[in-house]
Amino acid sequence: xxxxxxxxxxxxxxxxxxxxxxxxxxxxxxxxxxxxxxxxxxxxxxxxxxxxxxxxxxxxxxxxxxxxxxxxxxxxxxxxxxxxxxxxxxxxxxxxxxxxxxxxxxxxxxxxxxxxxxxxxxxxxxxxxxxxxxxxxxxxxxxxxxxxxxxxxxxxxxxxxxxxxxxxxxxxxxxxxxxxxxxxxxxxxxxxxxxxxxxxxxxxxxxxxxxxxxxxxxxxxxxxxxxxxxx
Amino acid sequence: xxxxxxxxxxxxxxxxxxxxxxxxxxxxxxxxxxxxxxxxxxxxxxxxxxxxxxxxxxxxxxxxxxxxxxxxxxxxxxxxxxxxxxxxxxxxxxxxxxxxxxxxxxxxxxxxxxxxxxxxxxxxxxxxxxxxxxxxxxxxxxxxxxxxxxxxxxxxxxxxxxxxxxxxxxxxxxxxxxxxxxxxxxxxxxxxxxxxxxxxxxxxxxxxxxxxxxxxxxxxxxxxxxxxxxxxxxxxxxxxxxxxxxxxxxxxxxxxx
Numbered sequence: 113x114x115x116x117x118x119x120x121x122x123x124x125x126x127x128x129x130x131x132x133x134x135x136x137x138x139x140x141x142x143x144x145x146x147x148x149x150x151x152x153x154x155x156x157x158x159x160x161x162x163x164x165x166x167x168x169x170x171x172x173x174x175x176x177x178x179x180x181x182x183x184x185x186x187x188x189x190x191x192x193x194x195x196x197x198x199x200x201x202x203x204x205x206x207x208x209x210x211x212x213x214x215x216x217x218x219x220x221x222x223x224x225x226x227x228x229x230x231x232x233x234x235x236x237x238x239x240x241x242x243x244x245x246x247x248x249x250x251x252x253x254x255x256x257x258x259x260x261x262x263x264x265x266x267x268x269x270x271x272x273x274x275x276x277x278x279x280x281x282x283x284x285x286x287x288x289x290x291x292x293x294x295x296x297x298x299x300x301x302x303x304x305x306x307x308x309x310x311x312x313x314x315x316x317x318x319x320x321x322x323x324x325x326x327x328x329x330x331x332x333x334x335x336x337x338x339x340x341x342x343x
Numbered sequence: 344x345x346x347x348x349x350x351x352x353x354x355x356x357x358x359x360x361x362x363x364x365x366x367x368x369x370x371x372x373x374x375x376x377x378x379x380x381x382x383x384x385x386x387x388x389x390x391x392x393x394x395x396x397x398x399x400x401x402x403x404x405x406x407x408x409x410x411x412x413x414x415x416x417x418x419x420x421x422x423x424x425x426x427x428x429x430x431x432x433x434x435x436x437x438x439x440x441x442x443x444x445x446x447x448x449x450x451x452x453x454x455x456x457x458x459x460x461x462x463x464x465x466x467x468x469x470x471x472x473x474x475x476x477x478x479x480x481x482x483x484x485x486x487x488x489x490x491x492x493x494x495x496x497x498x499x500x501x502x503x504x505x506x507x508x509x510x511x512x513x514x515x516x517x518x519x520x521x522x523x524x525x526x527x528x529x530x531x532x533x534x535x536x537x538x539x540x541x542x543x544x545x546x547x548x549x550x551x552x553x554x555x556x557x558x559x560x561x562x563x564x565x566x567x568x569x570x571x572x573x574x575x576x577x578x579x580x581x582x583x584x585x586x587x588x589x590x591x592x593x594x595x596x597x598x599x600x
Binding site: 310 | 371372409410411412413415431435445446447448449450454455457460461463467469470471472473475476477478496497498500501504506539540541542543586587589
């Protein structure tokens, strides 16, 4: 399983109101017990290790035999923005070259879930513009660190026990994880400037197999076939 | 019927009680199989998903019931006959092949999988799933595949809040949907061959490969001569190889090569 389509979903749900983090898992909720942690305004919050909602122990740093291709990112509520970073570089920037002051792509463009209802208008908002994700996809190379941050200008209030779906901030990221032998193929493709897609990786592997088959079928040179036995 | 498009749906409905049954509803945070688990509509014999030696499985879709908050339930009627008519399980699904989980989190540790919110089932006109299982997952002969789900909204605790009296059997608590292609018999052998050649396994690829085989080895008049030439060529190649390796017997020296 060296080509795997992975997802990570962040939410600001916590086990008890007043908690900040749910580490390495989602909290268990039940009716009358679904609380969220407040998200401060104008602060970039890392969805992996930011200290809000469900978090990981360690940042997402790729191993020497891994590649990651980030396909898409989506957020909710609509005024939340998502920014992708690789090492110290941020993906979305303003026209003056400064990393996006809003905090990246907004939930109005990439709502999560796709078709989330806008409570002000009562209409579903669909992701039509980034249906194919970010083009070109973002390639993360071995040993690089990556992540996604969320930011809102108005903040999101925490809810004690009675949070509904509309109260919960969410961020979804989808990526292709290439590891093992396929990472070697990925490196060759990336070095040659090819997009890292499953189709391209398969195609490259087919070429390798074909080359080896042809090499196996090729006749040996006469010098070898006609040589006298030495032993 | 050597190539068959299959689908498997696991569903958990209400039991007519209030939701406090620990034998009917799984506890939140625990992981169970949709094939042989203790809850919902699993297979009668509760068999594991062992792929037989003459089969090849390609899993193409996986989806689950969407929804996150347990506070968005819907009830109808009045006490003491309030019916729970809609429930959000906060469901995640994972594919497990032998002992390996398909989904892992960015720190390379096992994760619960993909959520029903990202890959909803059933699909409605109001939502488009973000997640598609691409590339598909191959399950090889003699491997065991399992689909496991985890609820993060707890029904037992929710029942104790007394918001409803009855969960009717018509209310769906959670569902998981898997779509896969089952290749068996000679088609499974072709899948193995295609995989060895690095060619993606799809119905088109297998049918095309079959056509090529039939074309190459059909019952034309020159078939016998074709086989004869191939065998003769292979015999010569092996003889040459053994000589080059120095392992040929003395009877194999001389002659045309």
